[in-house]
Amino acid sequence: MLSLILRRLIQLPVIVWVIYxxxxxxxxxxxxNPLENxxxxxxxxxxxxxxxxxxxxxxxxxxxxxxxxxxxxxxxxRETLSGEGARRAEAARGAGLAPPARPVFDLGPSLKHRxxxxxxxxxxxxxVSVSLGLLAIIIAxxxxxxxxxxxxxxxxxxxxxxxxxxxxVGISLPSFVIxxxxxxxxxxxxxxxPVGGWGSPVKMVLPALTLSLPFAAYIARLTRMGMIExxxxxxxRTARAKGVGELAVLFRHALKNxxxxxxxxxxxxxxxxxxxxxxxxxxxxxxGLGQHFINAVQNKDLFLIIGVVLxxxxxxxxxxxxxxxxxxxxxxRIE
Amino acid sequence: MTRLLVPLxxxxxxxxxxxxxxxxxxxxxxxxxxxQDPTTLDPSQVSWTSDLRVSRLxxxxxxxNDVFDPGYGIAxxxxxxxxxxxxxxxxRFFLREEARWSNGEPVRAGDFVYAxxxxxxxxxxxxxxxxxxxxxxxxxxFDWRLGALDAFARDSAEMAPATRAQAARxxxxxxxxxxxxxxxxxxxxxxELVVRLTHPVPFFLDLCAFPAFxxxxxxxxxxxxxxxxxxxxxxxxxxxxxxxxxVSNGPFALTVWRFKRDMRFEVNPxxxxxxxxxxxxxxxxxxxxxxxxxxxxxxxxxxYLVDVNAPYRREMVAQKNAYYREHQAEHQRLVxxxxxxxxxxxxxxxxxxGLVHITPAFGTYLWNFNCSPAMPDGxxxxxxxxxxxxxxxxxxxxxxxxxxxxxxxxxxxxxxxxPGSLAGYDSPEGLPCLSDCRTETEREALIGRARALxxxxxxxxxxGLPTIELxxxxxxxxxxxxxxxxxxWQETLGIPTRLVQKELTVFRDDLKTHNFITSxxxxxxxxxxxxxxxxINRTGDGNNDRAFSNPAFDSMLDASYIQTDPAERxxxxxxxxxxxxxxxxxxxxxxHYVNVSMFDAARLSGPNPHPRSIQDLSxxxxxxxxxxxxxxxxxxxEEHR
Numbered sequence: 001m002l003s004l005i006l007r008r009l010i011q012l013p014v015i016v017w018v019i020y021x022x023x024x025x026x027x028x029x030x031x032x033n034p035l036e037n038x039x040x041x042x043x044x045x046x047x048x049x050x051x052x053x054x055x056x057x058x059x060x061x062x063x064x065x066x067x068x069x070x071x072x073x074x075x076x077x078r079e080t081l082s083g084e085g086a087r088r089a090e091a092a093r094g095a096g097l098a099p100p101a102r103p104v105f106d107l108g109p110s111l112k113h114r115x116x117x118x119x120x121x122x123x124x125x126x127x128v129s130v131s132l133g134l135l136a137i138i139i140a141x142x143x144x145x146x147x148x149x150x151x152x153x154x155x156x157x158x159x160x161x162x163x164x165x166x167x168x169v170g171i172s173l174p175s176f177v178i179x180x181x182x183x184x185x186x187x188x189x190x191x192x193x194p195v196g197g198w199g200s201p202v203k204m205v206l207p208a209l210t211l212s213l214p215f216a217a218y219i220a221r222l223t224r225m226g227m228i229e230x231x232x233x234x235x236x237r238t239a240r241a242k243g244v245g246e247l248a249v250l251f252r253h254a255l256k257n258x259x260x261x262x263x264x265x266x267x268x269x270x271x272x273x274x275x276x277x278x279x280x281x282x283x284x285x286x287x288g289l290g291q292h293f294i295n296a297v298q299n300k301d302l303f304l305i306i307g308v309v310l311x312x313x314x315x316x317x318x319x320x321x322x323x324x325x326x327x328x329x330x331x332x333r334i335e
Numbered sequence: 336m337t338r339l340l341v342p343l344x345x346x347x348x349x350x351x352x353x354x355x356x357x358x359x360x361x362x363x364x365x366x367x368x369x370x371q372d373p374t375t376l377d378p379s380q381v382s383w384t385s386d387l388r389v390s391r392l393x394x395x396x397x398x399x400n401d402v403f404d405p406g407y408g409i410a411x412x413x414x415x416x417x418x419x420x421x422x423x424x425x426x427r428f429f430l431r432e433e434a435r436w437s438n439g440e441p442v443r444a445g446d447f448v449y450a451x452x453x454x455x456x457x458x459x460x461x462x463x464x465x466x467x468x469x470x471x472x473x474x475x476x477f478d479w480r481l482g483a484l485d486a487f488a489r490d491s492a493e494m495a496p497a498t499r500a501q502a503a504r505x506x507x508x509x510x511x512x513x514x515x516x517x518x519x520x521x522x523x524x525x526x527e528l529v530v531r532l533t534h535p536v537p538f539f540l541d542l543c544a545f546p547a548f549x550x551x552x553x554x555x556x557x558x559x560x561x562x563x564x565x566x567x568x569x570x571x572x573x574x575x576x577x578x579x580x581x582v583s584n585g586p587f588a589l590t591v592w593r594f595k596r597d598m599r600f601e602v603n604p605x606x607x608x609x610x611x612x613x614x615x616x617x618x619x620x621x622x623x624x625x626x627x628x629x630x631x632x633x634x635x636x637x638x639y640l641v642d643v644n645a646p647y648r649r650e651m652v653a654q655k656n657a658y659y660r661e662h663q664a665e666h667q668r669l670v671x672x673x674x675x676x677x678x679x680x681x682x683x684x685x686x687x688x689g690l691v692h693i694t695p696a697f698g699t700y701l702w703n704f705n706c707s708p709a710m711p712d713g714x715x716x717x718x719x720x721x722x723x724x725x726x727x728x729x730x731x732x733x734x735x736x737x738x739x740x741x742x743x744x745x746x747x748x749x750x751x752x753x754p755g756s757l758a759g760y761d762s763p764e765g766l767p768c769l770s771d772c773r774t775e776t777e778r779e780a781l782i783g784r785a786r787a788l789x790x791x792x793x794x795x796x797x798x799g800l801p802t803i804e805l806x807x808x809x810x811x812x813x814x815x816x817x818x819x820x821x822x823x824w825q826e827t828l829g830i831p832t833r834l835v836q837k838e839l840t841v842f843r844d845d846l847k848t849h850n851f852i853t854s855x856x857x858x859x860x861x862x863x864x865x866x867x868x869x870x871i872n873r874t875g876d877g878n879n880d881r882a883f884s885n886p887a888f889d890s891m892l893d894a895s896y897i898q899t900d901p902a903e904r905x906x907x908x909x910x911x912x913x914x915x916x917x918x919x920x921x922x923x924x925x926x927h928y929v930n931v932s933m934f935d936a937a938r939l940s941g942p943n944p945h946p947r948s949i950q951d952l953s954x955x956x957x958x959x960x961x962x963x964x965x966x967x968x969x970x971x972x973e974e975h976r
Contacts, residue, residue, distance in 0.1 A: 032840025038840070038843055040383065041382070045877060046457075047462075047464045048877075050457035050458070050481065054571075095554035096438070097555055100559055100580075113373075113594070114375040114380055114573055115373075115377065115573050115577065116573065124594050124596070125595070131349075134350045188630075195630050196622070196630070197620075197636070283624070284627075285631075292595075
């Protein structure tokens with residue numbers, strides 16, 4: 001187990017480096033000038049060229065190396081060793097001001113929102129996306145497993161059919177339709193829940209519910225299939241023959257095994273719920289990561305594109321690792 | 336089974352921890368939506384109108400625009416008075432003694448010079464660099480520094496790291512010396528600043544009121560500047576605009592800025608005019624979705640929407656007009672009495688339809704003609720001939736675009752400068768278009784005129800013209816405008832046309848490289864002078880997408896810089912605009928834009944309906960909340976008439 005974790009953690013920087021290189025090549029090829037206001041005045045060409053040079057956007061190799069230099073902490077180490085960092089902090093204190101922040105791993109500025117460091121954008125948006133994604137997954141598991149068990153206990157009954165229809169709707173309807181529908185019903189007509197924004201648990205309910213439905217639907221189908229399979233298996237028949245109560249058969253025997261495919265689905269699903277909530281974020285005005293991803297690509301905001309991609313890929317690697325570890329822990333038969 | 340529950344419990348615990356760490360703030364005196372998040376608060380870098388509005392809240396220039404003066408006059412701000420030399424080339428500003436930064440330090444003349452130097456240096460220059468070129472020596476200094484940086488990049492490759500660092504420092508010392516000696520800025524004392532211009536600029540005070548000319552606090556911003564030994568450039572780091580670091584000199588100070596969530600402002604305790612402010616706290620929420628913005632207003636989450644952009648805003652505008660029609664007599668009387676548009680809404684019976692406000696904007700929707708001699712594919716360009724452009728301009732149904740495509744009640748445009756937006760400027764007549772024809776005979780005559788123009792240009796059969804492409808980006812209904820124009824050209828003259836839709840960044844690149852035949856365009860003015868619209872048609876101007884060149888037009892613009900009599904000068908510029916919109920037609924003006932905002936005029940005072948639409952958020956007041964004067968601010972009546 002420990003060697004698995006170690007091996008994956010050692011692979012992580014290599015994976016991240018390859019992803020950085022590929023992302024930068026692709027993002028660099030996107031047409032357009034990220035420093036340009038698409039509806040406004042264009043500065044004279046020599047000023048536009050000087051602006052690009054300010055961010056090393058005039059040379060691919062220079063950008064590639066300088067990003068690696070600051071993102072890996074090399075620049076920080078150099079400035080610390082040479083005493084440059086201490087000198088700056090001293091100068092700031094001399095003027096009665098807080099010294100400039102000096103992060104070890106500097107992911108650069110955003111090119112569209114030039115006052116923002118990518119790291120602070122990510123730090124602000126990540127908790128939002130993570131909590132929204134987590135709540136959505138919790139709701140999805142609760143809804144999905146319940147529906148799946150109900151369906152499996154009485155296959156082809158009315159209850160089974162009903163959950164099948166709901167699951168089908170959950171998977172096929174895009175979240176901007178479901179989101180807007182929920183918003184209209186609960187926010188505007190019933191006035192039970194706020195129409196959007198972030199900052200209190202009650203504001204999380206609608207976006208999390210919207211986000212959870214496709215996952216809930218998939219989990220319901222996985223659970224139902226697994227349950228039907230296991231309920232018909234020999235060990236369940238044996239348990240019933242031994243007089244084990246129906247509830248215990250369902251939950252202690254069948255569900256325990258039927259849940260394993262759900263568990264392995266939860267890894268990518270959690271990653272997807274945390275990172276793929278762009279539409280939901282937009283409909284409910286949630287300040288999460290997804291919007292930055294889309295906007296960054298549209299604005300050709302190189303630093304932000306790379307930052308978001310690196311965070312997403314790191315999360316995916318780590319969540320997959322977490323699921324593998326959990327899986328072994330839940331079912332020790334797996335090597 | 337217990338083992339199965341553990342992962343779920345872990346998820347729930349993580350969730351609770353995150354939610355508990357995030358506490359909401361109490362509601363501010365005034366909450367508004369700024370359209371979009373500011374891209375930067377660094378005055379030298381601002382570019383978007385949303386940036387400009389926030390800039391005016393946080394910083395204060397030497398002078399300010401008096402937005403409730405019908406003529407948008409200049410009012411003292413950080414400078415209490417100023418003197419202009421007889422030749423109009425030297426401005427002497429006297430800073431007020433009480434002007435303070437938000438940390439209590441006095442605002443000094445040197446703070447302006449430092450800020451302007453950042454805007455002028457190629458290392459940190461940005462979109463509004465051209466505004467600084469009016470200052471003596473700026474062009475030469477910029478070119479010298481650019482050349483020196485290029486030379487440095489060439490030579491430094493062979494240097495040892497230590498020599499390179501020293502060479503970069505030497506270059507910077509030389510740069511500072513040249514800036515001090517060559518650029519027409521002189522700090523006489525901490526409270527006296529002299530600016531020398533290359534030639535008289537009648538609107539220079541308006542530029543000084545523009546955020547690009549606002550000061551920054553050198554002890555703070557200097558901390559973030561770094562001399563890059565590899566390139567010799569000064570690299571200006573981000574981060575100093577974030578609270579609690581930001582030090583500013585405007586009416587409000589920034590206390591919270593959570594990216595894409597909210598910004599919170601509190602009165603700057605050191606601001607010299609703090610007692611006249613009517614709100615103590617302002618919150619700018621960040622709601623990106625246009626429909627969600629309207630919803631936020633309707634549920635009371637925000638008090639003011641600067642820009643209504645919801646897909647159903649045409650209907651909102653139509654309802655507002657229906658509301659005016661219902662109270663027509665009352666409305667007419669109030670207009671006759673000379674009240675401003677917002678005051679009229681305040682006096683009409685309350686109605687939810689009255690919350691939407693439509694005011695003229697300082698911008699025009701245009702259709703570009705490429706004037707280059709050759710088309711992008713290398714064939715001769717028929718549009719290089721002004722007669723062809725004029726014929727095409729005549730054959731557009733502009734009212735259909737205003738009413739059916741846009742539907743916001745925008746006035747049809749014949750000129751590029753919106754008429755009535757500049758005091759003392761008489762707009763030229765401009766060309767008629769299809770929608771000006773009231774009868775079929777008039778229409779036939781106009782079509783005949785267009786055909787005659789084409790025949791003169793060598794196209795007796797308009798169908799023989801090469802296919803005219805109409806290029807646009809897919810957003811904002813430009814596709815519908817293009818369809819409407821293409822249909823006009825096909826139906827009236829039988830010209831072959833083709834619609835070309837591009838993604839926005841590709842579209843922008845096509846404009847820049849003149850790789851189009853005709854295209855959609857728009858232009859907003861930055862300062863109150865016709866030049867802000869006319870300069871973009873000068874030969875070689877960075878925003879001359881049309882590749883238009885007419886030496887006579889250029890020299891008319893040059894003449895406006897020498898002419899000292901203001902009325903004569905404006906008349907000269909009107910002649911230049913007449914040349915553009917009646918003879919040369921490098922573009923067709925389609926409609927003059929309007930601004931659609933949303934607020935309850937009976938509850939909120941402070942927005943002004945001026946055609947140049949500078950909203951000074953620091954003047955806003957929630958009426959009847961017991962904070963500030965609670966008195967309505969309005970445009971002076973007798974002059975407004």
